[in-house]
Amino acid sequence: PTLYSANWMQFITTTIMAVEYDGGVVIGADSRTTTGAYIANRVTDKLTPIHDRIFCCRSGSAADTQAIADVVTYQLGFHSIELDEAPLVQTAANLFKASCYRYREELMAGIIVAGWDKRRGGQVYTVPVGGMLVRQPVSVGGSGSTYIYGYMDSNYKPNMTKDQCLRLVSGALSLAMERDGSSGGVVRLAAISETGVDRQVILGNQLPKWSTA
């Protein structure tokens, strides 16, 4: 996007992440939306449902990501009815990629697609700005993600349980929110598995504390 519009756009520059575990995925995000230095929404929900067991985590321009998510929700819903079965996470991710890549010059959207399907279980796909698509067991995104790469690299281990993942995600997001000015508010979590979606909110005073100050 061109420079002159940057000041007027609302951003969810954010911290978002998703982790695969055996039987599903855990996704998490902060809740801050900014217009410049003003926090337009301090309780944003950046975890958007695309289908029954597929969610996306949105970062970048609030308008762009909402518009893309709406388009993909429609396309995936149609596809699912045509096929008469639940859609694959891979399909949802490919639909995001198709939009993000085709309109890459006009958009600013960093999206993480995560969910559960019966073919391949829990999956996380990341679609950063530019429209690349790759599957990863763990993915972090948004401006706050840069502060937690080290934490992820040292603390993520394959084959963790759902509770370990929830602790990992809430811990990582708290760290990022502590350091990144564009991230903050509450931590929103969701655990997606065969049985359904389990959403939680961790309020400011309940966040894990990393400093004694």
Added chain:
Amino acid sequence: MSSIGTGYDLSASTFSPDGRVFQVEYAMKAVENSSTAIGIRCKDGVVFGVEKLVLSKLYEQGSNKRIFNVDRHVGMAVAGLLADARSLSEVAREEASNFRSNYGHNIPLKHLSERVAMYVHAYTLYSAVRPFGCSFILGSYDQDDGPQLYMVDPSGISYGYWGCAIGKAKQAAKTEIEKLQVRILLEPSLRQGKILLNCLICVCYCYQQMKDMTCRELVKEVAKIIYIVHDEVKDKSFELELSWVGEVTNGKHELVPKDVREEAEKYAKDSLEEEDDSDEDNM
């Protein structure tokens, strides 16, 4: 079932007073005039067999294929007007390719056959075009859905099958396919004369058996069925086209390799001689 539809059969956009669309029925007759094609689904794949009648000794062997590759994991065997079939195979190929391009994975066979069937059906609605004069059988194998078999006919209907046959000897071929499993259990009991009781038991076993065969075993049986239904008197020579897709080919649809085909043909020819012999004994 043949009747003259004088006056009501000039275009596909006309119903007859008894509710039939004659153009579509005539299209199906075109399929019945063509030589037989069969497809059977087994435990770990799908096998196609086509009786390709050789009309001229000048034809190069292997030309005028009746089995097409629609996608890596999908094959199509046809009967009817070959030119119509070729054009539909292109349609199927585009559908499969577009699906992968839009959604990022292989097209499920049920969906592909519904899309192509919808296309075929569209040509049965207007007077400006004629219906396609061909039926075809689609087969595929993939890790998640396993083996799948669907048949589409000129009216634009698509059904899933365990085994199906199209073309002039389709009735005889269907009987042979059904016999495939029942025969294995019936033969011992026939000698004891307890046919009826065992028939009932066999029907339950029938589908069980087909599901247990592997592609390698099935290829021989398919070749045998084609040899059985081939009419030596009316049609002279024929070439047997065999293809398969399954675990044995790692999910890739391809024509059966030369050695497997020769083994299958040998089995077919030997069984035919055996049956001739056993008929003589009963006399």
